[in-house]
Amino acid sequence: MIADAHAHYNDAAFDGVREDIIVNAVRQCGIIVNAGVDEESSRGCALLAERYGGLYAAVGIHPQHRGDVSALAGLCAERKTVAVGETGLDYRDADGSERQRQRELFIAQIQISKSYNLPLVIHCVNAWGDMTDILRRYRPFGIMHGFTGSAEAAAELVRMGMYISFGGRLTYDNAKKAHKALLAVPDDRLLLETDAPFGPAAGRMGERSGWEDLGITAAFAARMRRMTEEDLVKTVNDNTARIYEI
Numbered sequence: 001m002i003a004d005a006h007a008h009y010n011d012a013a014f015d016g017v018r019e020d021i022i023v024n025a026v027r028q029c030g031i032i033v034n035a036g037v038d039e040e041s042s043r044g045c046a047l048l049a050e051r052y053g054g055l056y057a058a059v060g061i062h063p064q065h066r067g068d069v070s071a072l073a074g075l076c077a078e079r080k081t082v083a084v085g086e087t088g089l090d091y092r093d094a095d096g097s098e099r100q101r102q103r104e105l106f107i108a109q110i111q112i113s114k115s116y117n118l119p120l121v122i123h124c125v126n127a128w129g130d131m132t133d134i135l136r137r138y139r140p141f142g143i144m145h146g147f148t149g150s151a152e153a154a155a156e157l158v159r160m161g162m163y164i165s166f167g168g169r170l171t172y173d174n175a176k177k178a179h180k181a182l183l184a185v186p187d188d189r190l191l192l193e194t195d196a197p198f199g200p201a202a203g204r205m206g207e208r209s210g211w212e213d214l215g216i217t218a219a220f221a222a223r224m225r226r227m228t229e230e231d232l233v234k235t236v237n238d239n240t241a242r243i244y245e246i
């Protein structure tokens with residue numbers, strides 16, 4: 001079993017097949033942290049987590065979505081909510097006022113994560129400067145998900161206390177930067193994820209991603225880190241349980 005540090009089984013891509021897929025995924029992964037992207041999906045994640053033993057919820061508002069952060073507070077108190085997220089910054093196609101809106105939304109969620117003592121699940125695209133400014137200033141703890149940045153960026157996040165999570169994109173031949181970053185992350189900060197249904201592993205392009213991709217990503221990461229797959233999986237499972245306090 002390989003723990004999945006970040007997935008979106010509430011996504012519409014799973015409509016009609018969600019239950020079967022979750023039952024199987026939980027069996028294969030042991031632990032899955034299922035993240036909301038807005039108020040409604042966060043509520044859905046919290047409800048779904050109540051129904052499956054290995055399924056846990058992260059509740060948050062993704063930078064490309066809108067919503068009222070105060071609605072997250074009640075969800076943070078739920079028994080199986082283990083994180084605040086998916087949150088962060090995504091500056092693709094974002095003008096000045098949109099960037100400002102995202103920063104405010106992100107900082108509000110950092111504050112919620114602190115008041116509930118929960119880790120943050122962070123998304124960062126094209127916003128490294130503002131991201132590091134905010135992390136240095138507010139000092140949250142948590143994970144940087146779907147990491148494809150540089151080794152230097154990974155090392156800096158690790159110094160700030162963050163865990164680094166890699167998804168299926170790590171396995172792409174052309175993901176050279178992420179390959180180097182993988183080697184810059186110490187054993188005790190490494191996580192793997194599916195980000196299901198997004199970002200399938202190499203060889204499964206165009207597919208809806210799921211637990212199958214996690215096996216491919218784990219084998220790839222073990223090879224690159226010169227570890228046995230068994231050791232790598234144990235490391236990742238231990239880290240997932242530690243950061244989410246599962």
Ligand SMILES: [Zn+2]
Nearest residue numbers: 006008086195
């Ligand atoms: Zn995600």
